[in-house]
Amino acid sequence: MDNPLTPDQQNVVIEDALYTYPMAPMPRTVTSGVMARIQTIPAPRPFRLTWNDFVLAFIFSVCFGAMWFSINHLPPLVVAQIRKESILLYQHLLVNIRWLIPTLSFGLAAFLSALTIPYLRRELLK
């Protein structure tokens, strides 16, 4: 190394070293390990729309369409009657079944908490 390298020569040397940076050999293959692990994973299912999805979507659309059409074409007298009945039902709920909403809320919370028990048990037993 008698003469210092010029910046251009340094660039070439550095690029050369970067391109010749060797790949390390693998100490062992991971194929068997990977294959053993994916046996326990269900085969991947690509996202696809099936005929069932189309039929369900059609039924829902028809139901919502029919509801919307009915509501908009009911006679005013019937609409007024429905409104009156719904207000009465709401008042009835408020006065007589006051316990229902908190009970439903707590029940739902308890149900959702119970759903986590199998997972938590699995994690604890690991």
Add this chain to the structure above:
Amino acid sequence: MDNEQSFIQRAQKGDHDAFAALVDEHQRYIYNLALRVLKDEDEALDLTQETFVRAWAALPNFRGQSQFRTWLYRIVTNLCYNRLPNLRRSLADLGDDVIAEIPETDLTFDNPARGFESRELRSHLHTAIENLDENYRLLISLRYQNELSYEEIANMLNLPLGTVKTGLFRAKEQLRHALETYQEASWIIH
């Protein structure tokens, strides 16, 4: 490549043998990328295995918009982020203020590495590459070992193009500094 496409399609339908062929084909590259970043053989092997397990689970989402190997690099890089929490931040902190374009060096032109004790120089620089920070090692491995373009690296790491160029520029500056130190030491000896 057509062969790989057919393996990918078969694996997407749940064919284990096709997926095993893909693992055989790509594991060395994934392992090397993990090894360069983590600098630990066991961890790199573990990460390689984890990468393929995740790839299997996510295979239905692979639409072929990028190359399969690039897609695997993305998975292994995300796993590296989990192992090295500072890696993502150190990449983002590189900024993009250094240089807009990095000129590619023509290696065929008057390559002094052949004239100047090339083996020792290379070996010294390879050691210097190994001693770079993990963010630089990742960028260098993607660019030079795996031969991704700047755009592909930026896209894969979700970084601005300028940040990738800056990172590689700074890595080369550190290598230049290592080279100068080596040259100075050589002078003293001679």
